[in-house]
Every structure is written in structure tokens, then in C-alpha cells.
Amino acid sequence: MKTKNNLFAVLFFFIGLAAFxxxxxxxxxxxxxxxxxxxxxxxxxxxxxxxxxxxxxxxxxxxxxxxxxxxxxxxxxxxxxxxxxxxxxxxxxxxxxxxxxxxMIGTVEIYDNRKRVEGITNIAPRDIKLIPGANAGVENLLKTLPGVNSNSELSTQYAVRGGNYDENLVYVNEIEVYRPFLIRSGQQEGLSFTNTDMIQNVDFSAGGFQAKYGDKLSSVLDITYRRPKSFGASLEASFLGGSLMVETASKNQKWAAITGVRYRDNSLFVNSQETETNFRPTFADVQTYVTYNPNNKWEWSFLGNISQNKYNYEPLTRQTNFGTIDDPKALLVFYQGQEKDQYDTYFGALKTTLKASEDFTLKFIASAYHTQEQEYFDIKADYSFGELDTNIGSGNLGNIVYTQEIGSQLNHARNDLDALIVNAEVKGFHNINENKIEWGFKYTREDIRDRIVEWEVIDSAGFSLNPPIIDLPIRDQPYNPYTGPLVPYQNVRALNYTKIDRLSGYVQWSKKSMLGSHDVWYNFGVRAHNWQVSGDDIDGKNQTTFSPRAQFAIKPDWESDMVFRLSGGLYHQPPFYRELRGADGLVNPDVKAQQSIHVVLSNDYSFKMWERPFKLVTEAYYKSMSDVNTYTLDNVRIRYSANNDAKAYATGFDARLNGEFVPGTESWFSFGYMKTEENINDRGYIARPTDQRLKFGILFQDYVKNIPNLKLYLNLVYNTGLPGGSPSYADPYVYQSRLRDYRRADVGFSYVFTEKNETRPDGHWLKKFKDLSLGLEIFNLFNNQNAITNTWVRDVYTKVQYGIPNYMTTRVFNIKLTARL
Known part of the structure; x- marks a missing residue:
């Protein structure tokens, strides 16, 4: 009680200090x-x-x-x-x-020294809206950065430097945001949480980040929504859906609000895939950000979001041609049944900031996230697999002429999940002479109710296949009768009521000073995280981790404008619910936090070329990981083993050159090399599911010199192939094939009607618009066949399993209208 009274006394002291x-x-x-x-x-x-x-x-x-x-x-x-x-x-x-x-002076880009020394990449909101992509937004641009990989254009998820989709932190106005749990593919995923129309600033760190950021292993995406100062509105409409944003502020600037509504229909992309379907996935959300400044010391804000993703899927047929020129093969599938999924999420956060003095700021954040998700499907697939007729003069050209396998499979699921996550957090910021001290404490309560009923039956040549991990009698019909039980090839059934209580906190110190004639920056901090898992029939042990982190940067007193940075530390990722749930659907409450020793060495070089600003950033990194929770990756669904039976590493080199290759526009070229492997139960190192060795990315902006109203935007990504995964229950050490390389180019053309609007006379109708443009977008310009995963089919004669690629979208055209007042 005495401690509580002391805390109140300190709080009243600061409030009194603010008043005077x-x-x-x-x-x-x-x-x-x-x-x-x-x-x-x-x-x-x-x-x-x-x-x-x-x-x-x-x-x-x-x-x-x-x-x-x-x-x-x-x-x-x-x-x-x-x-x-x-x-x-x-x-x-x-x-x-x-x-x-x-x-006359050219366009000059000013780089924030704070971001340079922290190794943070800043992305301009204007570029986010203009650059084309199948899932346009912040994540679309992230995928062009070195060290960031994704092989699904329909997903906003991304992997960073060997990590998976669950290892990335995302903040909006210092508030951590969450994704739905049951998402299995990019087609189901819908809209990103971040509304591009509301963004003021985007910062991204691919590793070596400070202690003030949370407990994840890979990256931080830190987004700030803007506070409007006057009325404004924007509208966007295309064949993929549309968005509307309205912003306003009171005359005395005390109140401000910005609200965005989005709707998306992915039919245009789905209809371009090789599977013919009756399918119309729709996604919608409403998001608002309200701020109130009663005086120059206090600020209150509210961030709210409601979203609904509906995924109604009725596949009809699919034919996938693969193999080689000498040995062409094809998989032909006829489907029956359908899938109905729905993901409803509700999010609200209240934040208040007290600027007690010039040297002290206090913040309090409370948030709640509620998701209700259902995943229902019954889909029967009858397939034939064999050799493809490639004889141009044949009447069966493109058809299967020699069948190696005929079979069927039935997939069933009735999965429901209801999760409520609440957070309460307090942060402090102190400036003491030339020292900056930051601290924070956070309490999180996760209450999750999860029902899993999911099974798969595989029939090959008229005989139901038994799962390979269960000791059952050998099936060799028709030579001998089978007397064992009939069981599904896969069968997952579980009912989990899980609660997780977390306490976390951090303290860090930063300082800028001189080392001789050179500028130097120091940062040192430590995080602590304590958690316990409980629920029906489970009582996990209390676990605690400590994560010290440090950064050192120096800007030599040279003629060249360079910053050298060394950062890293011990990073932990305490398990989230999905990491606690094993392949059998049951929760293991004692899963340990994955641990990574992470070191990043970087150089930031700013220079001028053609009398225009450019910047080259190079980074070398190494991660040594222990207590690794291994997983399988199916599209964007991650299924963990829910144990800590492996160790791993990731090492690589990233480079990014950005600047005004065309005057007045920013473009960049990215390159990355990365290798990541894991050793499961000391059996030797094999490639991790995210082992994507080479990465090239280009984001380029241009305009037609004689028609400056006509703009060009190019988004190009090349990634070497990911590991192709393995069949269910199979030994991953046996299946180490790779998917084909991922190659994709999206291009956009935009005619800006409001170009040089300042030269038009007053009263002209275009003067009402800050921006009015009409664009044409071509996705997958070169019509590359990119694979996301493999479908595994067994040859009944040779017992060989073939990995048949699941291809993504083909070339798609889109028209987009954008207007901003």
C-alpha cells in the first residue's frame, strides 16, 4: 500500500509541475x-x-x-x-x-540523423499510395526492401532476415496491433490494418532495434497517423474496390479527427488463377483516429478499427502442368463442396500524453483487441495425375494421356476462435542534461477460446490411405484383406481455453556526444518479460526473460557524409498463442521463448550525384538462435511443433541505393543475400522454410518529359526459390527441394490532372482538388508463374510423392481513380 501511495504522490507532483x-x-x-x-x-x-x-x-x-x-x-x-x-x-x-x-535550387532530401543512427528506414506516405501492387499499402513497399521477403502477392505478411510472419512487430501511434489467428492463405487475409490514407510517417527497422520496442525476433514497423489541421477528403475507386477518407479539425485546433472506410473485392485476382471457382472474397473496414488537446500540456487520442473479412470459396476444376520438356506431367482436379470463412475484428485504444515539463513526458496507453474467427469447409477433390500430351498434331494436346495416379481426398474443418487481448501501458521520457532516459511498463491479458475440428481422408486407387505416423497393419489390397481400423490421414481435434498473463518493461539510455572531432551516439537498454499460461487442465510455469540491447554510431569528421553503426543484443520472443498450439491442436503451456543473439554492422553514406541527393545503406548481420520452435509453412499458415527442439542461424548482407534518379522523384534499388538453417534434435542443419538466398528489388518513378502529367511507377521483385516444404507428417530432412524463383513486376501509369495547378486561374474547377488522377495498373506484367507452396500427390505404382506447385495470379489489369480535396 505504501508503494501505491508513493506512486500517486509522484504522479500528482508531475501534474502540479505541469500546472505551474x-x-x-x-x-x-x-x-x-x-x-x-x-x-x-x-x-x-x-x-x-x-x-x-x-x-x-x-x-x-x-x-x-x-x-x-x-x-x-x-x-x-x-x-x-x-x-x-x-x-x-x-x-x-x-x-x-x-x-x-x-x-534556383533542386529538390533536397533531409535525412533525420536520429533515424540514421538507429538504422531506421523511412518510407514516404506519398510513395505508399502511388506504387502499384496486388495488395497496395505499406507492406507492398516493404517487400522491395533488402532483407524483406514474401512470395504471396495476395498477402500483406512478410518475412525479415530469416524470420517468419509471426516475428514482426507492428505499431500504430505507439500502439501494438494484431493480425487474425486462423488465416491460412493470402486470399483469406483481406486488408492490412494500416490505412494508407491516414498515414503521416512510416519507419521500419529490419533488426538491431532498441529496447523500447517489444519482444519479437525480426523487425519493427512503426507507423504514425497524422493529426489533421483543416478539412480534407480523399476518394479512391478501382476494379479492386475503393476507399474514402475524411479529416477535419476545430477552429481552435483542440479537436481533430480522421476517418477512413475501405472495401476490397479480390475477384479480379482470384479469377486469374489456375483453379476455376465460384468465388468472391470481400473485405471491409472502418478506422478512425481522434485527438483532443485541452491545453499545451495534455493530449488525448483514440484509435479505433472494425473490420470484416468474408471468404466464400467454391472450387470447380484445376489443371496444373509441370515437370520438364522431356518428362511433362499434369495434375487434373475436379472439386465438390465449398469453404466459408469469416474473420471479424474489433480494436480500440486510448492514449494520453502529459508534457509535464520541457524535460519530462509521461504517456499512458490502454487498448483492447477482439477477434471472432470461423473456418468451415468440406471440399472433395477427385484427381488424376500423369503424363501430359505435348504433341502439337495430337487431338489430345494438353491432356493427360498416361495416368500414374487416380485418387480423391476429402478435407473437412469446423474451426472457431474467439480471442480478447487487453493491454495497459505507461511510458516515461526524460531529458537530463545531454542524456535521454526512456522507460515503460506494460500488462497484457490474453483470453483465447479455440475449437479445432479438422481432418483429411485420402483415397488412392480405391483404398483409404493410413497416416504414416500411426502403427497400423500394412495395406496391400487386393492381394490380402485389410483388417485394421479406418482412420483419417490427418485428424486434429482440440478444445482449448487458454489465458496468458504478461508483464513486460524496459529502460534505456541514449546520448549524443563528441569523440574528438567526430559525432557519436550511444544507446543501451534492457527489456524484461514475464508470462504464465493457464486454462482448463493446464497450468504453465512462470517464465521470465531479460533482453539487453545496445547501439553505437559514429559520424566521422570527414568530407564524405557517412555514419557507421554497430547494434545488437539478446532478443527474445515469448510464445504467443499460435506458438503454444502444436500440430495436434493441443496447447503446451511450457514452451520457452525463442532466443536470438543478433549483431548488425551498417554504413550509411549520403552523397550527391548529378547534383541530386542519394543515399547508400549497407548492412551485414548475423543471428544465432536457440530454443527454436520449428514450424511448417503452408501458404501463410504457420503450424508450430510447440516445443523448443532446434537451434538455428541466419546471416546475410543487405544494400539499398535510393535517390532522385529522375529529378523530383525518389527511386531505389535493393539487394540482399541471406542464408538461414536449423538443426532439429542435433540431426544436422537443413534450410529453414524462409531460406530465400537472393533478393533484388526495384522501385522506380518517372514521368514523360513532354507530358509531365503522365507518371510511371514500377515495382519489381526477384527472389530465389523458397524450400518447397514437405508432405504432412513427413520427415523434413527427406524433402529439401525448392520452389521456382519468384519474379514479379507491377507497373502503373497515372495521368495527373492537377499537375501545375498553381498556374491555373482562380475559379478553375481543378483548383478544388489537391490531387485528381486516373491510372492504369498492370499486375504481373510479364505473366510469370510464381508458386507459393506444393500440393503433394502420391504415385500409386512407385510410391513416390510429387510436389506439384500451387501457382499464384497471372497478369491482371486494373483502372484506378484518385481524388483528394
């Missing part, structure tokens, strides 16, 4: 001579500064009761200054107009 703080705030919108907002204006007073956002809005906290000079400076405009004296807690609005400089 002698500061004021100046804010407004910065315009140019054409009354257009000016972005990235530096607004400063002595050592305190801020920058204007894309709407020209700025807020700066300044001392009260003294005369000060505020300077407004911008690379493309003349500087301006203001002499002013404000009262305590006064909000003063000032809207300066900056005039153009006489001299």
Missing part, C-alpha cells in the same frame, strides 16, 4: 506566395525547433514572459522571423507567408 510550468505555444499554417502550404519549414527558437507537416502546420513550445525571436527557414524560400512575448499557457496563432528565393 512557465511555457506557451505558438502554432499556425505556413504558406507560400500562392497560398499553398509549405512542408518541412524549420521553426526554431535557440535550441528548440520543430518542422511543418505536409499541410504546412507547426506547433512550437516556447518560454513565457520573455521576449523571444522565432525563425522560420526553408531551403526553397526566404527566411522569416517573429519577435514575440507570450503569457504562460497562451496559445498564439501565427500564419507566416514565405516568399521564394531568387536562386
Amino acid at each position: 510550468a512557465q511555457t506557451a505555444r505558438i502554432k499556425g499554417v505556413i504558406l507560400d506566395e500562392n497560398n499553398q502550404p509549405v512542408e518541412d519549414v524549420d521553426v526554431s527558437y535557440k535550441n528548440t525547433s520543430t518542422t511543418s507537416n505536409e499541410n504546412g502546420f507547426y506547433i512550437l513550445t516556447v518560454p513565457a514572459n520573455q521576449k523571444i525571436t522565432i525563425v522560420f527557414s526553408h531551403l526553397a524560400n526566404k527566411s522569416s522571423s517573429l519577435d514575440i512575448e507570450l503569457k504562460p499557457n497562451e496559445d498564439f496563432e501565427f500564419n507566416p507567408v514565405l516568399s521564394k528565393k531568387v536562386e
Whole structure:
């Protein structure tokens, strides 16, 4: 009780300190001579500064009761200054107009030193909206970065430097967000949580991140939604669906809200696949972000999201041709039945920030995530597998002429999951002289109810196949009668009521100083995580991990603008529910946290070429992993062994060159080499499911010189093939084949009607729009056949199992209209 009273005393002390703080705030919108907002204006007073956002809005906290000079400076405009004296807690609005400089200067990109030393990649929101992709959004651009891989254009999930889809942290406004649990394929997945229309800033770290970020092994995606300063709206419509965004703010800037509605229909992509279906998957969500500033010390915000994914699937037929020119083969399947899946998610978060003083900020975050998911299907597949007729003069061209296998399989599932996750978190930020101290504590409660009823029956040549892992009599009909029981080839049945209580926290120290004439940055921190799993008939042991992490960066006093960075530490990933559930559907409450010793060495080189800014970032990394929870990967569904029976490693090299290859636009070229292997029960190292050796990515923007309204956007990715997996219950050490290389190019053409809108006379109808454009998108431009997984079919004569690739989408055309007020 005494400790609790002390905490209240400290809190009241800081609130009292805020009430008597002698500061004021100046804010407004910065315009140019054409009354257009000016972005990235530096607004400063002595050592305190801020920058204007894309709407020209700025807020700066300044001392009260003294005369000060505020300077407004911008690379493309003349500087301006203001002499002013404000009262305590006064909000003063000032809207300066900056005039153009006489001299001409090119587009200049300013790199934030903080992000450079932390190894963070910043992605411009404008690029996110413009770059084409089958699942356009933040994740679409991430997949062009080195070290980030995905072989499914219908999925927003991604793997980073040998990790899997569950090893990535995602934050929106410092609030951790979650994905549905039962998703098995990108076709079911629907919309990403992140609404592109609401984004202000996107930061991404592929490893070596600080202790303030949570307990995952691979990456951090840190997204900030913007706070509107005036009314605005945007609309997007295409053959794939549409979105609508509305933003507004009160006159005194105390209230602001931004709301987005999205709808997506993936029929255009599904109809391009080799499986003929009656299928119309639809996805929709509503998302809102509301902020309230009662004064210059407090800020309150609410982030909410409701989404629904419906997946109604009725496959008809499929023919897959594969093999070689000398030995062509084909799989022909006729389907009966259907699949009906639905994923409903509800998310809400309340966040409040108290700026107690210039050197201390306190934040409190409370959030809740509720998901209700169902996965129902009964699908019977009758298949024939054999040699393909490739004789051009034959009447059976393209048909199976010699059948090696005839069989059928029936898949059944009645899976239901209901999960509620609640979080409460407090964070503190201190500036003490030149030292920055950050700390935080978080409590999480996960309550999960899960029913699994899933089985598969395989019939080969009229005889039901027994599972290979069960000791049953040998079946050699028709020579001898079979007297054993009839059992499904796969059979998973479980009912789990699971609760997980977590306490986590961190503290970290950062400092910038000088080492001789060189700038240096230090960061050291440690995280702790305690958890316990409980539920019906399970009582897991209490487990705790500690994760020390550090970063060191130096910017030499050289003529070349370079930053060298060394970072890493001990990273843990305490198991989430999906990692606790084994292949048999049962929960193992004592699964340990996976552990990784991660080291990253990087160089950041900024330079000019053709009188334009460029940056080259290179990184070498190594991960040594222990207590690994092995898994199988089927499309985007991950099934864990729910034990810690392996060790693994990942090592690689990444490089990215970005800059203005075309004046006024940003493009980049990425390269990555990575090798990751695992050793299960000391049997030797084999490739992990995410062992994708080589990666090339290109994001390129251009425009037609004689028609500047016409823009070009190219998104190109090449990945070497992933391991092809293994049949159910099979030994992964026996199946080490790889899928074919992944090659994909998406291109977009956009005609911008509002180009050079400032030259049009007042009253012109286009003046009402900040952006109005019509675009044509071509997905999978070169019509490459990319495989996501293998379907395994047994040859009844040779008993050989063939891995038959499941191909993704072919070439697809889309038309898109975009309007922004």
C-alpha cells in the first residue's frame, strides 16, 4: 500500500509541475506566395525547433514572459522571423507567408540523423499510395526492401532476415496491433490494418532495434497517423474496390479527427488463377483516429478499427502442368463442396500524453483487441495425375494421356476462435542534461477460446490411405484383406481455453556526444518479460526473460557524409498463442521463448550525384538462435511443433541505393543475400522454410518529359526459390527441394490532372482538388508463374510423392481513380 501511495504522490507532483510550468505555444499554417502550404519549414527558437507537416502546420513550445525571436527557414524560400512575448499557457496563432528565393535550387532530401543512427528506414506516405501492387499499402513497399521477403502477392505478411510472419512487430501511434489467428492463405487475409490514407510517417527497422520496442525476433514497423489541421477528403475507386477518407479539425485546433472506410473485392485476382471457382472474397473496414488537446500540456487520442473479412470459396476444376520438356506431367482436379470463412475484428485504444515539463513526458496507453474467427469447409477433390500430351498434331494436346495416379481426398474443418487481448501501458521520457532516459511498463491479458475440428481422408486407387505416423497393419489390397481400423490421414481435434498473463518493461539510455572531432551516439537498454499460461487442465510455469540491447554510431569528421553503426543484443520472443498450439491442436503451456543473439554492422553514406541527393545503406548481420520452435509453412499458415527442439542461424548482407534518379522523384534499388538453417534434435542443419538466398528489388518513378502529367511507377521483385516444404507428417530432412524463383513486376501509369495547378486561374474547377488522377495498373506484367507452396500427390505404382506447385495470379489489369480535396 505504501508503494501505491508513493506512486500517486509522484504522479500528482508531475501534474502540479505541469500546472505551474512557465511555457506557451505558438502554432499556425505556413504558406507560400500562392497560398499553398509549405512542408518541412524549420521553426526554431535557440535550441528548440520543430518542422511543418505536409499541410504546412507547426506547433512550437516556447518560454513565457520573455521576449523571444522565432525563425522560420526553408531551403526553397526566404527566411522569416517573429519577435514575440507570450503569457504562460497562451496559445498564439501565427500564419507566416514565405516568399521564394531568387536562386534556383533542386529538390533536397533531409535525412533525420536520429533515424540514421538507429538504422531506421523511412518510407514516404506519398510513395505508399502511388506504387502499384496486388495488395497496395505499406507492406507492398516493404517487400522491395533488402532483407524483406514474401512470395504471396495476395498477402500483406512478410518475412525479415530469416524470420517468419509471426516475428514482426507492428505499431500504430505507439500502439501494438494484431493480425487474425486462423488465416491460412493470402486470399483469406483481406486488408492490412494500416490505412494508407491516414498515414503521416512510416519507419521500419529490419533488426538491431532498441529496447523500447517489444519482444519479437525480426523487425519493427512503426507507423504514425497524422493529426489533421483543416478539412480534407480523399476518394479512391478501382476494379479492386475503393476507399474514402475524411479529416477535419476545430477552429481552435483542440479537436481533430480522421476517418477512413475501405472495401476490397479480390475477384479480379482470384479469377486469374489456375483453379476455376465460384468465388468472391470481400473485405471491409472502418478506422478512425481522434485527438483532443485541452491545453499545451495534455493530449488525448483514440484509435479505433472494425473490420470484416468474408471468404466464400467454391472450387470447380484445376489443371496444373509441370515437370520438364522431356518428362511433362499434369495434375487434373475436379472439386465438390465449398469453404466459408469469416474473420471479424474489433480494436480500440486510448492514449494520453502529459508534457509535464520541457524535460519530462509521461504517456499512458490502454487498448483492447477482439477477434471472432470461423473456418468451415468440406471440399472433395477427385484427381488424376500423369503424363501430359505435348504433341502439337495430337487431338489430345494438353491432356493427360498416361495416368500414374487416380485418387480423391476429402478435407473437412469446423474451426472457431474467439480471442480478447487487453493491454495497459505507461511510458516515461526524460531529458537530463545531454542524456535521454526512456522507460515503460506494460500488462497484457490474453483470453483465447479455440475449437479445432479438422481432418483429411485420402483415397488412392480405391483404398483409404493410413497416416504414416500411426502403427497400423500394412495395406496391400487386393492381394490380402485389410483388417485394421479406418482412420483419417490427418485428424486434429482440440478444445482449448487458454489465458496468458504478461508483464513486460524496459529502460534505456541514449546520448549524443563528441569523440574528438567526430559525432557519436550511444544507446543501451534492457527489456524484461514475464508470462504464465493457464486454462482448463493446464497450468504453465512462470517464465521470465531479460533482453539487453545496445547501439553505437559514429559520424566521422570527414568530407564524405557517412555514419557507421554497430547494434545488437539478446532478443527474445515469448510464445504467443499460435506458438503454444502444436500440430495436434493441443496447447503446451511450457514452451520457452525463442532466443536470438543478433549483431548488425551498417554504413550509411549520403552523397550527391548529378547534383541530386542519394543515399547508400549497407548492412551485414548475423543471428544465432536457440530454443527454436520449428514450424511448417503452408501458404501463410504457420503450424508450430510447440516445443523448443532446434537451434538455428541466419546471416546475410543487405544494400539499398535510393535517390532522385529522375529529378523530383525518389527511386531505389535493393539487394540482399541471406542464408538461414536449423538443426532439429542435433540431426544436422537443413534450410529453414524462409531460406530465400537472393533478393533484388526495384522501385522506380518517372514521368514523360513532354507530358509531365503522365507518371510511371514500377515495382519489381526477384527472389530465389523458397524450400518447397514437405508432405504432412513427413520427415523434413527427406524433402529439401525448392520452389521456382519468384519474379514479379507491377507497373502503373497515372495521368495527373492537377499537375501545375498553381498556374491555373482562380475559379478553375481543378483548383478544388489537391490531387485528381486516373491510372492504369498492370499486375504481373510479364505473366510469370510464381508458386507459393506444393500440393503433394502420391504415385500409386512407385510410391513416390510429387510436389506439384500451387501457382499464384497471372497478369491482371486494373483502372484506378484518385481524388483528394
